[in-house]
Amino acid sequence: MDWTRILTNVAGELFAPATAAYALAAIGLNVHFGMTGLINMGQAGFMLMGAYGFAIATMNGWPVWAAVLAGLIAAAIFAIILGIPTLQLRGDYLAIVTIAAAEIARYTVRSSSLTWLTGGNAGISGNDFKGSFQNLCPLPEGSWALGPFQYSNCLSNSWWLRIVGWSLVAIAVVLVWRWMKSPWGRVLKGIREDEDAVRSLGKNVYSYKMQALVLGGLFGALGGMIYVLPSAVQADALGRTLTFNVWTILLLGGAATVFGPVLGSLIMWAVLMLIKSVLRDMPWDVITSTQAEAFSWVLVGVTLMVLVIFRPQGILGDPKEVAIDGR
Amino acid sequence: MAASTLTRKEQIARDLAHVPHKPGSTKPDPIIVADHVTRRFGGMTAVDVHHLEIQRGAITALIGPNGAGKTTLFNLLTGFDRPNSGEWSFEGTPLSRMSAAKVARSGMVRTFQLTKALSRMTVLENMRLGATGQPGENMLTSLFPPAWKGREDDITEQALELLARFKLDTKKDDFAGSLSGGQRKLLEMARALMTNPTTVMLDEPMAGVNPALTQSLLGHIEGLRDEGMTVLFVEHDMHMVRHISDWVVVMAEGRVVAEGPPTTIMQDQAVVDAYLGAHHDTDLGDDSLLDDDVIDQLEEEAEAEEHSRAEDGE
Numbered sequence: 066m067d068w069t070r071i072l073t074n075v076a077g078e079l080f081a082p083a084t085a086a087y088a089l090a091a092i093g094l095n096v097h098f099g100m101t102g103l104i105n106m107g108q109a110g111f112m113l114m115g116a117y118g119f120a121i122a123t124m125n126g127w128p129v130w131a132a133v134l135a136g137l138i139a140a141a142i143f144a145i146i147l148g149i150p151t152l153q154l155r156g157d158y159l160a161i162v163t164i165a166a167a168e169i170a171r172y173t174v175r176s177s178s179l180t181w182l183t184g185g186n187a188g189i190s191g192n193d194f195k196g197s198f199q200n201l202c203p204l205p206e207g208s209w210a211l212g213p214f215q216y217s218n219c220l221s222n223s224w225w226l227r228i229v230g231w232s233l234v235a236i237a238v239v240l241v242w243r244w245m246k247s248p249w250g251r252v253l254k255g256i257r258e259d260e261d262a263v264r265s266l267g268k269n270v271y272s273y274k275m276q277a278l279v280l281g282g283l284f285g286a287l288g289g290m291i292y293v294l295p296s297a298v299q300a301d302a303l304g305r306t307l308t309f310n311v312w313t314i315l316l317l318g319g320a321a322t323v324f325g326p327v328l329g330s331l332i333m334w335a336v337l338m339l340i341k342s343v344l345r346d347m348p349w350d351v352i353t354s355t356q357a358e359a360f361s362w363v364l365v366g367v368t369l370m371v372l373v374i375f376r377p378q379g380i381l382g383d384p385k386e387v388a389i390d391g392r
Numbered sequence: 393m394a395a396s397t398l399t400r401k402e403q404i405a406r407d408l409a410h411v412p413h414k415p416g417s418t419k420p421d422p423i424i425v426a427d428h429v430t431r432r433f434g435g436m437t438a439v440d441v442h443h444l445e446i447q448r449g450a451i452t453a454l455i456g457p458n459g460a461g462k463t464t465l466f467n468l469l470t471g472f473d474r475p476n477s478g479e480w481s482f483e484g485t486p487l488s489r490m491s492a493a494k495v496a497r498s499g500m501v502r503t504f505q506l507t508k509a510l511s512r513m514t515v516l517e518n519m520r521l522g523a524t525g526q527p528g529e530n531m532l533t534s535l536f537p538p539a540w541k542g543r544e545d546d547i548t549e550q551a552l553e554l555l556a557r558f559k560l561d562t563k564k565d566d567f568a569g570s571l572s573g574g575q576r577k578l579l580e581m582a583r584a585l586m587t588n589p590t591t592v593m594l595d596e597p598m599a600g601v602n603p604a605l606t607q608s609l610l611g612h613i614e615g616l617r618d619e620g621m622t623v624l625f626v627e628h629d630m631h632m633v634r635h636i637s638d639w640v641v642v643m644a645e646g647r648v649v650a651e652g653p654p655t656t657i658m659q660d661q662a663v664v665d666a667y668l669g670a671h672h673d674t675d676l677g678d679d680s681l682l683d684d685d686v687i688d689q690l691e692e693e694a695e696a697e698e699h700s701r702a703e704d705g706e
């Protein structure tokens with residue numbers, strides 16, 4: 066077994082753009098669920114809005130900043146449309162509506178009648194929308210190696226994308242940390258605990274829930290943009306599995322904590338890569354690489370179950386808080 | 393202190409002396425006036441109040457057998473439920489169909505029959521959440537602590553004062569969920585006071601509280617009146633009602649069936665009927681229970697109990 070190669074693969078995952086993208090989406094979900102108690106089962110839908118908004122705007126010649134704004138606005142509108150009917154109702158309605166809306170969004174963008182706009186089933190290939198982002202790259206052309214990690218400076222799965230992706234993660238973490246410690250975050254936390262109590266104290270609960278839904282959706286949209294920039298925009302990559310992974314990451318790291326979503330993303334992708342690489346290097350021939358891939362997902366599912374049973378607060382969560390909830 | 397309490401209570405008694413002892417009677421200085429309020433659940437009429445006035449600055453007890461519609465009336469008045477018909481005003485402003493948050497902001501704040509402590513927040517954070525006028529509760533402003541730290545310090549000071557008054561100051565850093573039932577009732581009441589209300593509506597503040605802590609709760613409620621607040625509270629136990637209230641409103645099957653001062657209300661035939669219909673074993677008052685010596689003794693017992701509960705980790 067080639068441990069150097071395996072560990073290199075694993076370490077590479079720790080700063081991959083996709084890991085940053087998942088971290089951003091999980092930070093958004095943390096604003097929803099961890100901070101406010103909103104159960105959003107369609108975070109992939111918000112990522113989809115960000116990805117398609119950005120890609121379509123770019124294809125129409127919009128500069129990067131405007132395209133990013135387009136993705137964010139699309140996600141905000143998505144949030145508001147979902148929020149208006151559901152945020153006045155009991156929590157489970159939001160869960161049902163978000164899962165349905167995310168699926169509707171996915172079916173819509175992949176439908177053949179929208180091929181002229183979204184590329185339909187085939188999606189939007191990388192070369193059609195990456196150009197303007199790559200042109201902003203301040204690094205010289207070519208590629209660069211940091212130890213065993215060699216990537217293009219500016220193109221596709223690049224150092225430039227890593228810098229942008231992880232900078233966004235850092236900014237998001239600082240913002241969420243500030244918000245959690247602020248009176249605004251306190252109102253959200255109160256809503257998470259008992260929204261009628263907060264209402265009885267004169268706070269406009271509906272407005273706060275809407276703010277949280279939009280804000281978390283915006284982080285999701287940014288995650289969606291980073292998620293598609295290494296390769297292409299493809300509707301089916303932005304489906305239920307993605308939402309499920311983001312939830313796993315959040316619960317793994319610890320909901321309602323500042324670093325939980327980031328830590329969860331790092332661990333999830335590093336461990337997945339470790340399992341896949343080890344299985345692939347097994348001397349015996351019982352398992353093909355497709356099977357290895359599938360098996361590693363089975364392990365993720367089992368891990369999630371074990372986690373929820375034995376450490377429901379996640380890695381960084383405070384066990385005392387969960388103990389109280391269980392009364 | 394004792395003298396001023398007496399004066400205040402006497403003053404209110406004098407104001408209410410000429411109010412007729414009948415349902416819907418007009419008060420000299422009403423803060424809440426309700427008309428034709430009805431609320432139906434399916435075919436069942438939970439609330440059907442023709443006219444009700446609540447005297448400003450007094451402690452009004454709302455009593456009646458289980459299912460009489462007391463909680464539903466509270467929910468309607470505070471915007472937590474919508475009536476099928478009816479109007480009411482608070483301090484002269486029409487409140488019907490106003491959202492619960494707006495009702496609270498207008499100065500009428502409530503507590504719940506089933507206590508709503510925010511379990512996974514500390515006692516102090518619970519209190520701070522009740523405060524008004526915190527600019528940091530705006531999403532963008534909250535990112536600039538200098539814009540809200542000053543107000544936060546004032547809020548914290550107010551919270552600590554109230555916690556000290558309710559003897560919860562030693563618990564300020566504990567999760568609210570770790571408090572005993574009685575302490576949670578106290579916390580909910582203290583939190584409501586953080587909004588600087590003019591009227592507090594307490595739904596069964598004594599339910600599930602051990603008998604001795606009840607005495608200090610009663611003291612707090614009288615304290616609110618002495619500060620000039622209007623108190624409307626729901627209670628089953630006639631001892632408590634007779635001890636602290638200035639006026640009693642009796643509900644049965646959704647209607648107001650009787651009104652009067654606590655000393656005579658239980659002789660009202662409508663009240664006897666209402667209670668006989670529900671629980672005929674209701675002991676209509678034995679005031680020896682409320683002797684000061686007995687109260688002190690009960691309070692000590694309660695404190696000891698609270699301590700041992702806290703130590704057991706409950």
Ligand SMILES: Nc1ncnc2c1ncn2[C@@H]1O[C@H](COP(=O)(O)OP(=O)(O)O)[C@@H](O)[C@H]1O
Nearest residue numbers: 433437438456457458459460461462463464465
């Ligand atoms: N949400 C509801 N749906 C249906 N019936 C209700 C609801 N809330 C209260 N009721 C009914 O209305 C009546 C009055 O209830 P409530 O106001 O809780 O009484 P009280 O507080 O005086 O004990 C009861 O018969 C109760 O079953």
Ligand SMILES: [Mg+2]
Nearest residue numbers: 462463464505
């Ligand atoms: Mg009730």
